[in-house]
Amino acid sequence: MDFLTIGVLLATLLLFLLLGVPVGFALGLAGVAAILTIGPSFLIQIPLTITKSFSDVVLIAIPLFILMGEILYRGKVGQQLFDTANVWLGRLRGGTGMSAVFAFTFFAAIVGSSMASVLTIGKIAIPEMEQQGYSKRLTYGLTAVGGSLGILIPPSIPLIIYASLTDVSPGQVFIAGFLPGFFIAGLLAAWVFWKAPRTSKAPAFNFRKACRATLHSVPDLLLPIVILGGIYAGIYTPTEAAAIGVIYALILTMAVRRTISLRDLPAVLTDTLKSNAMLLTIVLGALVFGSALTLIGLPQMLAEATQAAAMPQWAVMLMFALIWLVMGCFLEVISIILITVPVFFPIAQAVGIDPIWFGIFMVINMEMSVITPPVGMNLFAIKSILPNETLGAITRAAVPSLIILLIGLVVLWFFPGIALLLVRHAI
Secondary structure, three states: OOOOHHHHHHHHHHHHOOOOOOHHHHHHHHHHHHHHHHHHHHHHHHHHHHHHHHHHHHHHHHHHHHHHHHHHOOHHHHHHHHHHHHHOOOOOOHHHHHHHHHHHEEEEHHHHHHHHHHHHHHHHHHHHHOOOOOOOOHHHHHHHHHHHHHHHHOOOOHHHHHHHHHHHHHHHHHOOHHHHHHHHHHOOOOHOOOOOOOOOOOOOHHHHHHHHEEEEEEEHHHHHHHHHHHHOOOOOOOOHHHHHHHHHHHHHHHHHHHOOHHHHHHHHHHHHHHHHHHHHHHHHHHHHHHHHHEEEEEEHHHHHHHHHOOOHHHHHHHHHHHHEEEOOOOOOHHHHHHHHHHHHHHHHHOOOOOOOHHHHHHHHHHHOOOOOOOOOHHHHHHHHHHHOOOHHHHHHHHHHHHHHHHHHHHHHHHOHHHHHHHHHHHH
Protein backbone atom coordinates (compact mmCIF):
# COMPACT_ATOMS: atom_id res chain seq x y z
CA MET A 1 0.00 0.00 0.00
CA ASP A 2 1.28 3.44 -0.98
CA PHE A 3 1.25 5.71 2.11
CA LEU A 4 2.21 8.72 -0.07
CA THR A 5 -0.99 8.24 -2.06
CA ILE A 6 -3.05 8.00 1.12
CA GLY A 7 -1.45 11.23 2.34
CA VAL A 8 -2.24 12.99 -0.95
CA LEU A 9 -5.83 11.72 -0.80
CA LEU A 10 -6.52 12.89 2.76
CA ALA A 11 -4.58 16.15 2.51
CA THR A 12 -6.32 17.15 -0.72
CA LEU A 13 -9.75 16.32 0.70
CA LEU A 14 -9.10 18.29 3.90
CA LEU A 15 -7.73 21.27 1.94
CA PHE A 16 -10.74 21.48 -0.36
CA LEU A 17 -13.19 21.13 2.53
CA LEU A 18 -11.43 23.92 4.46
CA LEU A 19 -11.57 26.11 1.34
CA GLY A 20 -15.33 25.64 1.24
CA VAL A 21 -15.42 23.53 -1.94
CA PRO A 22 -18.74 21.62 -2.14
CA VAL A 23 -18.40 18.12 -0.71
CA GLY A 24 -19.06 16.29 -3.98
CA PHE A 25 -16.35 18.22 -5.84
CA ALA A 26 -13.93 17.93 -2.89
CA LEU A 27 -14.30 14.15 -2.84
CA GLY A 28 -13.92 13.85 -6.61
CA LEU A 29 -10.87 16.10 -6.85
CA ALA A 30 -9.17 14.35 -3.93
CA GLY A 31 -9.77 11.02 -5.63
CA VAL A 32 -8.35 12.26 -8.95
CA ALA A 33 -5.25 13.68 -7.22
CA ALA A 34 -4.61 10.36 -5.47
CA ILE A 35 -5.09 8.32 -8.64
CA LEU A 36 -2.66 10.58 -10.51
CA THR A 37 0.05 9.76 -7.95
CA ILE A 38 -0.48 6.05 -8.68
CA GLY A 39 -0.33 6.61 -12.44
CA PRO A 40 -2.38 8.56 -15.01
CA SER A 41 -3.30 5.31 -16.78
CA PHE A 42 -5.42 4.33 -13.78
CA LEU A 43 -7.78 7.26 -14.47
CA ILE A 44 -9.69 4.87 -16.74
CA GLN A 45 -11.08 3.34 -13.53
CA ILE A 46 -13.13 6.47 -12.88
CA PRO A 47 -15.57 6.23 -15.84
CA LEU A 48 -15.73 2.44 -15.45
CA THR A 49 -16.72 2.73 -11.78
CA ILE A 50 -19.23 5.52 -12.40
CA THR A 51 -20.86 3.66 -15.30
CA LYS A 52 -21.16 0.46 -13.27
CA SER A 53 -22.59 2.24 -10.21
CA PHE A 54 -25.08 4.43 -12.04
CA SER A 55 -26.37 1.45 -13.98
CA ASP A 56 -27.53 -0.04 -10.68
CA VAL A 57 -31.34 -0.03 -10.83
CA VAL A 58 -31.50 0.42 -7.03
CA LEU A 59 -30.16 4.00 -7.35
CA ILE A 60 -33.09 4.95 -9.60
CA ALA A 61 -35.25 4.78 -6.46
CA ILE A 62 -33.46 7.79 -4.95
CA PRO A 63 -34.69 10.55 -7.32
CA LEU A 64 -38.16 8.98 -7.29
CA PHE A 65 -38.39 9.00 -3.49
CA ILE A 66 -37.12 12.59 -3.46
CA LEU A 67 -39.84 13.54 -5.96
CA MET A 68 -42.48 11.79 -3.86
CA GLY A 69 -41.29 13.59 -0.74
CA GLU A 70 -41.44 16.98 -2.48
CA ILE A 71 -45.01 16.29 -3.66
CA LEU A 72 -46.12 15.27 -0.16
CA TYR A 73 -44.31 18.21 1.44
CA ARG A 74 -46.07 20.70 -0.80
CA GLY A 75 -49.32 18.75 -0.51
CA LYS A 76 -49.41 19.30 3.30
CA VAL A 77 -49.83 15.60 4.07
CA GLY A 78 -47.90 16.12 7.31
CA GLN A 79 -50.54 18.54 8.56
CA GLN A 80 -53.25 15.91 8.12
CA LEU A 81 -51.22 13.28 9.99
CA PHE A 82 -50.47 15.62 12.90
CA ASP A 83 -54.05 16.89 13.18
CA THR A 84 -55.45 13.35 13.26
CA ALA A 85 -53.05 12.23 15.99
CA ASN A 86 -53.68 15.39 17.99
CA VAL A 87 -57.44 14.83 18.00
CA TRP A 88 -56.89 11.49 19.73
CA LEU A 89 -53.92 12.36 21.97
CA GLY A 90 -54.11 16.13 22.49
CA ARG A 91 -55.79 16.00 25.92
CA LEU A 92 -53.24 13.58 27.36
CA ARG A 93 -50.16 14.74 29.21
CA GLY A 94 -47.60 15.23 26.45
CA GLY A 95 -50.32 14.58 23.89
CA THR A 96 -49.19 17.27 21.45
CA GLY A 97 -45.63 15.98 21.56
CA MET A 98 -46.78 12.39 21.13
CA SER A 99 -48.87 13.52 18.16
CA ALA A 100 -45.70 14.98 16.69
CA VAL A 101 -43.91 11.65 17.26
CA PHE A 102 -46.75 9.84 15.46
CA ALA A 103 -46.59 12.29 12.56
CA PHE A 104 -42.79 12.07 12.36
CA THR A 105 -42.97 8.26 12.35
CA PHE A 106 -45.58 8.03 9.61
CA PHE A 107 -44.01 10.76 7.53
CA ALA A 108 -40.66 8.97 7.84
CA ALA A 109 -42.35 5.90 6.37
CA ILE A 110 -43.28 8.01 3.34
CA VAL A 111 -40.40 10.30 2.37
CA GLY A 112 -37.10 8.79 3.59
CA SER A 113 -35.46 12.14 4.41
CA SER A 114 -34.72 13.68 7.80
CA MET A 115 -34.74 17.32 6.65
CA ALA A 116 -38.05 16.86 4.82
CA SER A 117 -39.54 15.43 8.01
CA VAL A 118 -38.27 18.31 10.16
CA LEU A 119 -39.43 20.97 7.71
CA THR A 120 -42.85 19.38 7.24
CA ILE A 121 -43.84 18.18 10.72
CA GLY A 122 -41.67 20.64 12.67
CA LYS A 123 -43.31 23.62 11.01
CA ILE A 124 -46.65 22.33 12.35
CA ALA A 125 -45.63 20.84 15.69
CA ILE A 126 -43.19 23.45 17.07
CA PRO A 127 -45.76 26.30 17.33
CA GLU A 128 -48.29 23.88 18.87
CA MET A 129 -45.82 22.66 21.49
CA GLU A 130 -44.71 26.20 22.30
CA GLN A 131 -48.36 27.17 22.79
CA GLN A 132 -48.78 24.21 25.17
CA GLY A 133 -45.88 25.46 27.29
CA TYR A 134 -43.25 22.88 26.28
CA SER A 135 -39.65 23.83 27.07
CA LYS A 136 -37.27 24.66 24.23
CA ARG A 137 -35.12 21.66 25.11
CA LEU A 138 -38.09 19.31 24.72
CA THR A 139 -39.53 21.05 21.65
CA TYR A 140 -36.32 21.36 19.66
CA GLY A 141 -34.95 18.00 20.82
CA LEU A 142 -38.14 16.17 19.89
CA THR A 143 -38.15 17.82 16.47
CA ALA A 144 -34.49 17.06 15.80
CA VAL A 145 -34.67 13.41 16.83
CA GLY A 146 -38.16 12.85 15.42
CA GLY A 147 -37.02 14.19 12.07
CA SER A 148 -34.02 11.87 12.11
CA LEU A 149 -36.38 8.89 11.93
CA GLY A 150 -36.76 9.78 8.25
CA ILE A 151 -33.41 8.12 7.45
CA LEU A 152 -34.10 4.97 9.48
CA ILE A 153 -37.72 3.98 8.94
CA PRO A 154 -38.05 2.84 5.32
CA PRO A 155 -38.10 3.99 2.62
CA SER A 156 -34.71 5.44 3.56
CA ILE A 157 -32.37 7.07 1.05
CA PRO A 158 -29.25 6.25 3.15
CA LEU A 159 -30.34 2.59 3.30
CA ILE A 160 -30.81 2.56 -0.49
CA ILE A 161 -27.25 3.87 -0.94
CA TYR A 162 -25.92 1.36 1.60
CA ALA A 163 -27.63 -1.50 -0.26
CA SER A 164 -26.17 -0.28 -3.56
CA LEU A 165 -22.64 -0.07 -2.14
CA THR A 166 -22.68 -3.48 -0.46
CA ASP A 167 -24.97 -5.60 -2.67
CA VAL A 168 -27.17 -6.26 0.36
CA SER A 169 -30.87 -6.69 -0.48
CA PRO A 170 -32.55 -3.25 -0.24
CA GLY A 171 -35.82 -4.94 0.67
CA GLN A 172 -34.20 -6.70 3.62
CA VAL A 173 -32.51 -3.59 5.03
CA PHE A 174 -35.81 -1.74 4.61
CA ILE A 175 -37.62 -4.39 6.65
CA ALA A 176 -34.83 -4.35 9.25
CA GLY A 177 -35.32 -0.61 9.82
CA PHE A 178 -38.89 -0.93 11.08
CA LEU A 179 -38.53 -2.19 14.66
CA PRO A 180 -35.49 -0.03 15.55
CA GLY A 181 -37.32 3.00 14.13
CA PHE A 182 -40.48 2.28 16.10
CA PHE A 183 -38.42 1.58 19.23
CA ILE A 184 -36.75 5.00 19.02
CA ALA A 185 -40.17 6.57 18.37
CA GLY A 186 -41.40 4.83 21.55
CA LEU A 187 -38.47 6.27 23.51
CA LEU A 188 -39.38 9.73 22.21
CA ALA A 189 -43.02 9.30 23.25
CA ALA A 190 -41.96 8.18 26.75
CA TRP A 191 -39.60 11.16 27.03
CA VAL A 192 -42.38 13.55 26.03
CA PHE A 193 -44.79 12.02 28.54
CA TRP A 194 -42.17 12.43 31.28
CA LYS A 195 -41.08 15.98 30.46
CA ALA A 196 -44.22 17.63 29.09
CA PRO A 197 -46.33 20.09 31.10
CA ARG A 198 -48.79 18.31 33.40
CA THR A 199 -51.85 20.12 32.10
CA SER A 200 -53.00 20.29 28.48
CA LYS A 201 -54.62 23.32 26.83
CA ALA A 202 -56.02 21.23 23.97
CA PRO A 203 -59.80 21.11 23.37
CA ALA A 204 -61.82 18.40 25.11
CA PHE A 205 -61.77 14.99 23.44
CA ASN A 206 -64.63 14.34 21.03
CA PHE A 207 -64.92 10.71 19.92
CA ARG A 208 -67.07 11.43 16.87
CA LYS A 209 -64.69 14.16 15.70
CA ALA A 210 -61.72 11.84 16.21
CA CYS A 211 -63.34 9.09 14.13
CA ARG A 212 -64.14 11.55 11.32
CA ALA A 213 -60.55 12.84 11.33
CA THR A 214 -59.23 9.28 11.15
CA LEU A 215 -61.50 8.37 8.23
CA HIS A 216 -60.39 11.54 6.48
CA SER A 217 -56.75 10.49 6.96
CA VAL A 218 -57.14 6.96 5.58
CA PRO A 219 -55.67 7.84 2.13
CA ASP A 220 -52.60 9.35 3.85
CA LEU A 221 -52.18 6.39 6.23
CA LEU A 222 -52.42 3.93 3.33
CA LEU A 223 -49.40 5.39 1.54
CA PRO A 224 -46.66 3.67 3.59
CA ILE A 225 -48.70 0.46 3.50
CA VAL A 226 -48.91 0.61 -0.30
CA ILE A 227 -45.18 1.31 -0.67
CA LEU A 228 -43.71 -0.94 2.01
CA GLY A 229 -46.39 -3.63 2.01
CA GLY A 230 -45.68 -4.35 -1.64
CA ILE A 231 -41.94 -4.63 -0.94
CA TYR A 232 -42.50 -6.85 2.10
CA ALA A 233 -44.89 -9.10 0.15
CA GLY A 234 -42.46 -9.36 -2.76
CA ILE A 235 -44.91 -7.80 -5.21
CA TYR A 236 -42.46 -5.16 -6.39
CA THR A 237 -38.89 -3.97 -5.84
CA PRO A 238 -37.97 -0.79 -3.89
CA THR A 239 -37.40 1.01 -7.21
CA GLU A 240 -40.84 0.00 -8.48
CA ALA A 241 -42.28 0.97 -5.09
CA ALA A 242 -40.78 4.45 -5.48
CA ALA A 243 -42.48 4.88 -8.85
CA ILE A 244 -45.80 3.67 -7.44
CA GLY A 245 -45.33 6.06 -4.52
CA VAL A 246 -44.92 9.02 -6.88
CA ILE A 247 -48.15 8.11 -8.70
CA TYR A 248 -50.00 7.62 -5.40
CA ALA A 249 -48.68 10.93 -4.04
CA LEU A 250 -49.88 12.78 -7.16
CA ILE A 251 -53.34 11.23 -6.92
CA LEU A 252 -53.51 11.96 -3.18
CA THR A 253 -52.46 15.62 -3.41
CA MET A 254 -54.02 16.58 -6.74
CA ALA A 255 -57.24 14.56 -6.87
CA VAL A 256 -58.10 13.62 -3.27
CA ARG A 257 -56.76 16.48 -1.14
CA ARG A 258 -56.54 19.08 -3.95
CA THR A 259 -53.59 20.73 -2.19
CA ILE A 260 -51.48 20.77 -5.38
CA SER A 261 -52.59 22.02 -8.78
CA LEU A 262 -51.06 21.65 -12.24
CA ARG A 263 -49.57 25.13 -11.83
CA ASP A 264 -47.58 23.89 -8.81
CA LEU A 265 -45.93 21.01 -10.67
CA PRO A 266 -43.15 23.06 -12.35
CA ALA A 267 -42.00 24.30 -8.92
CA VAL A 268 -42.20 20.75 -7.51
CA LEU A 269 -40.10 19.38 -10.37
CA THR A 270 -37.58 22.25 -10.15
CA ASP A 271 -36.99 21.72 -6.41
CA THR A 272 -36.74 17.97 -6.97
CA LEU A 273 -34.17 18.53 -9.70
CA LYS A 274 -32.08 20.74 -7.40
CA SER A 275 -32.15 18.16 -4.59
CA ASN A 276 -31.27 15.33 -6.94
CA ALA A 277 -28.45 17.30 -8.56
CA MET A 278 -26.93 18.07 -5.16
CA LEU A 279 -27.24 14.48 -3.94
CA LEU A 280 -25.98 12.83 -7.13
CA THR A 281 -23.02 15.23 -7.28
CA ILE A 282 -21.98 13.93 -3.88
CA VAL A 283 -22.51 10.34 -5.05
CA LEU A 284 -20.42 11.00 -8.17
CA GLY A 285 -17.56 12.56 -6.20
CA ALA A 286 -17.64 9.78 -3.63
CA LEU A 287 -17.43 7.13 -6.36
CA VAL A 288 -14.21 8.74 -7.62
CA PHE A 289 -12.93 8.89 -4.04
CA GLY A 290 -13.87 5.25 -3.55
CA SER A 291 -12.02 4.27 -6.74
CA ALA A 292 -8.87 5.79 -5.28
CA LEU A 293 -9.35 3.89 -2.01
CA THR A 294 -9.80 0.62 -3.92
CA LEU A 295 -6.70 1.18 -6.06
CA ILE A 296 -4.67 1.95 -2.94
CA GLY A 297 -5.99 -1.22 -1.30
CA LEU A 298 -6.91 0.51 1.96
CA PRO A 299 -10.16 -1.43 2.68
CA GLN A 300 -8.46 -4.80 2.17
CA MET A 301 -5.42 -3.78 4.23
CA LEU A 302 -7.56 -2.64 7.16
CA ALA A 303 -9.69 -5.79 7.01
CA GLU A 304 -6.61 -8.00 7.08
CA ALA A 305 -5.06 -5.96 9.91
CA THR A 306 -8.26 -6.25 11.95
CA GLN A 307 -8.31 -10.02 11.49
CA ALA A 308 -4.63 -10.30 12.35
CA ALA A 309 -5.13 -8.25 15.52
CA ALA A 310 -8.07 -10.49 16.49
CA MET A 311 -10.14 -7.45 17.44
CA PRO A 312 -13.50 -8.42 18.98
CA GLN A 313 -16.69 -7.27 17.27
CA TRP A 314 -17.55 -4.82 20.04
CA ALA A 315 -14.19 -3.04 19.68
CA VAL A 316 -14.61 -2.78 15.90
CA MET A 317 -18.12 -1.37 16.22
CA LEU A 318 -17.05 1.09 18.92
CA MET A 319 -14.25 2.29 16.65
CA PHE A 320 -16.71 2.76 13.78
CA ALA A 321 -19.21 4.61 16.00
CA LEU A 322 -16.58 7.05 17.28
CA ILE A 323 -15.33 7.77 13.75
CA TRP A 324 -18.90 8.34 12.54
CA LEU A 325 -19.59 10.65 15.49
CA VAL A 326 -16.57 12.84 14.68
CA MET A 327 -17.29 12.86 10.93
CA GLY A 328 -20.92 13.78 11.65
CA CYS A 329 -19.75 17.06 13.12
CA PHE A 330 -18.33 18.15 9.75
CA LEU A 331 -19.99 16.19 6.92
CA GLU A 332 -23.56 15.34 6.01
CA VAL A 333 -24.98 11.82 6.03
CA ILE A 334 -24.64 10.78 2.38
CA SER A 335 -20.99 11.86 2.24
CA ILE A 336 -20.15 9.92 5.40
CA ILE A 337 -21.82 6.76 4.10
CA LEU A 338 -20.14 6.97 0.70
CA ILE A 339 -16.70 7.58 2.24
CA THR A 340 -16.80 5.03 5.06
CA VAL A 341 -18.88 2.08 3.87
CA PRO A 342 -16.38 0.93 1.20
CA VAL A 343 -13.71 0.93 3.94
CA PHE A 344 -15.73 -0.29 6.95
CA PHE A 345 -17.87 -2.95 5.29
CA PRO A 346 -14.99 -5.33 4.45
CA ILE A 347 -13.75 -4.98 8.04
CA ALA A 348 -17.25 -5.74 9.38
CA GLN A 349 -17.42 -8.84 7.18
CA ALA A 350 -13.94 -9.92 8.31
CA VAL A 351 -15.04 -10.02 11.98
CA GLY A 352 -18.36 -11.71 11.19
CA ILE A 353 -20.80 -8.81 11.64
CA ASP A 354 -24.19 -9.35 9.98
CA PRO A 355 -24.39 -6.99 6.96
CA ILE A 356 -28.07 -6.12 7.49
CA TRP A 357 -27.57 -5.36 11.17
CA PHE A 358 -24.46 -3.36 10.31
CA GLY A 359 -26.51 -1.17 7.94
CA ILE A 360 -29.09 -0.37 10.62
CA PHE A 361 -26.37 0.29 13.21
CA MET A 362 -24.71 2.68 10.76
CA VAL A 363 -27.94 4.59 10.04
CA ILE A 364 -28.68 5.11 13.74
CA ASN A 365 -25.19 6.62 13.99
CA MET A 366 -26.11 8.80 11.00
CA GLU A 367 -29.23 9.92 12.89
CA MET A 368 -26.89 11.33 15.50
CA SER A 369 -24.83 13.08 12.83
CA VAL A 370 -27.82 15.15 11.63
CA ILE A 371 -28.05 16.64 15.14
CA THR A 372 -24.39 17.14 16.07
CA PRO A 373 -23.02 20.67 15.45
CA PRO A 374 -21.60 22.46 13.56
CA VAL A 375 -23.04 20.67 10.47
CA GLY A 376 -26.17 19.10 11.97
CA MET A 377 -28.62 19.42 9.08
CA ASN A 378 -31.69 19.02 11.30
CA LEU A 379 -30.50 21.95 13.42
CA PHE A 380 -30.36 24.12 10.30
CA ALA A 381 -33.84 22.91 9.34
CA ILE A 382 -35.19 23.97 12.74
CA LYS A 383 -33.43 27.32 12.30
CA SER A 384 -35.27 27.83 8.99
CA ILE A 385 -38.56 27.28 10.83
CA LEU A 386 -37.54 29.71 13.60
CA PRO A 387 -35.68 32.57 11.88
CA ASN A 388 -35.70 34.70 15.06
CA GLU A 389 -33.97 31.98 17.11
CA THR A 390 -30.18 31.72 17.05
CA LEU A 391 -28.53 28.54 15.83
CA GLY A 392 -26.56 28.41 19.07
CA ALA A 393 -29.73 28.40 21.16
CA ILE A 394 -31.27 25.68 18.99
CA THR A 395 -28.11 23.59 19.28
CA ARG A 396 -27.88 23.95 23.07
CA ALA A 397 -31.53 22.94 23.40
CA ALA A 398 -31.53 20.06 20.92
CA VAL A 399 -28.17 18.34 21.41
CA PRO A 400 -29.04 16.78 24.83
CA SER A 401 -31.75 14.80 23.01
CA LEU A 402 -28.91 12.74 21.51
CA ILE A 403 -29.26 10.58 24.63
CA ILE A 404 -32.46 9.12 23.09
CA LEU A 405 -30.58 7.95 20.00
CA LEU A 406 -27.69 6.74 22.15
CA ILE A 407 -30.07 4.56 24.17
CA GLY A 408 -31.53 3.18 20.95
CA LEU A 409 -28.04 2.47 19.62
CA VAL A 410 -26.92 0.67 22.79
CA VAL A 411 -30.10 -1.44 22.94
CA LEU A 412 -29.69 -2.43 19.28
CA TRP A 413 -26.03 -3.23 19.96
CA PHE A 414 -26.89 -5.67 22.76
CA PHE A 415 -30.07 -7.00 21.12
CA PRO A 416 -29.38 -7.19 17.35
CA GLY A 417 -32.45 -9.39 16.97
CA ILE A 418 -34.56 -6.21 17.12
CA ALA A 419 -33.33 -5.36 13.63
CA LEU A 420 -33.19 -8.92 12.29
CA LEU A 421 -36.48 -10.34 13.61
CA LEU A 422 -38.71 -9.22 10.73
CA VAL A 423 -36.03 -10.09 8.17
CA ARG A 424 -35.82 -13.65 9.44
CA HIS A 425 -39.62 -13.89 9.43
CA ALA A 426 -39.77 -12.58 5.86
CA ILE A 427 -37.17 -15.12 4.75
